Amino acid sequence: MMSRLSLLAAGASMVALGACTTPMGTTGGTAAVGTPPGGMSRAQQGAIAGAATGAILGAVRDSDGNNKARDAARGAIVGGLAGAAVGATLDAQQRALQSQIATPGVQVVNTGTTLNVVLPEGVLFATDSAAVSGPAQSDLLAVAQNLRQYPNSTVQVIGHTDSTGEAAYNLQLSQRRAQSVANILIAGGVQSQRIAAGGQGESQPVASNDTPAGRSQNRRVEIIIRPNR
Template sequence: MNLRMTTMFAASGLIALGACTDPSTNATGMSRTQQGALAGAAVGAVLGGTRDDDKNNQGRDAARGAILGAAAGAIAGNMLDRQAQALKQSVSSNVQVVNHGSYLQVVLPEGILFATDSAAVSGPAQSDLYAVARNLNQYPNSRIEVVGHTDNTGAAAYNQDLSQRRAQSVAGILTAAGVAPGRVVAIGRGESQPVASNGTASGRAQNRRVEILIRPTG
């Protein structure tokens, strides 16, 4: 099998995965393990074929790359599946855990974290953050981005500063609970990344949030 044919098979696999996607739920009907295996196989096939210096056995090298890529992708997907499930079981129902396939997103609404215009984390919310920290320590091979967001009420500069301070407060609790500081970065996005309309009270409430993004590193 030559490189072109192997690459075509890999691409076909990814197209088939996209075709299986349910646009209403963004669900493919496949587990993250299966999705990771397919994506890893496609990438591994291409890299395996194109990184062969002597060009003599591209088909063999592409196939080998596909096998190794599938194994790595399946392992990463399975790890995220298990970590996401453990997170959902350990935090309160107000905390949303989303598995995006390549990373996990933990969404904490402002209402459970902070008083209005405050960056001090509430007592009940600290329990959830300690649960997240325990999970992060159980799955240490990741980097953590703590991202603060606000609505558009008030001055943009003030909102940017508030979102940064809130992100730092959440990050500080994670590191105080034992997460290595080198894994964690705090980022303020202010009002720049709304997830709902700022034209309604419910929309503004959704926009006031802190997200913990968990990105695997290996």
């Protein structure tokens, strides 16, 4: 059964891919960040993932119990087209963000399912402070404008620190910093119900805390933009 579903999903993926005309690659100030491997656009990746999911759901939710293959194929095509649409939207939104953010060091990472805007502490805050710097406020207002242009998403703002100092204090600082960033997005016109803010303290490092360079990478705020499906 699963082998048949896999074949159906693969076939329907090709149908969905045939409908995708999004150009490969991205442009903008940080074009290399988040570029899909193998030259495949996010729309094409989304089509494949959506088709596979749709095929399985189509068979599982078979209404008549008599033609699971047909329902799986239908689900794959619908899922593939939906996935392609989400991928294409992420590509377009990423390019727009890259052109709108002016501060060096800010990354816009397209994972295929989310856009992650990574802002280093040095861009946002003074040491041991949750007050956002003037230049960073301009970038955050540009992010807010982008979120208004692409309203069909939810937003997580997550603060992170390095391991220097007490863990409890670091957690509190990361929470205050995340809330400061969220407040600027809201002030920029993003609906507050779209945004959830929180801190992870030192619990999610992306580099070693044993070196100054690693600790600098760990001190950051991430804005995770997740399209509604």
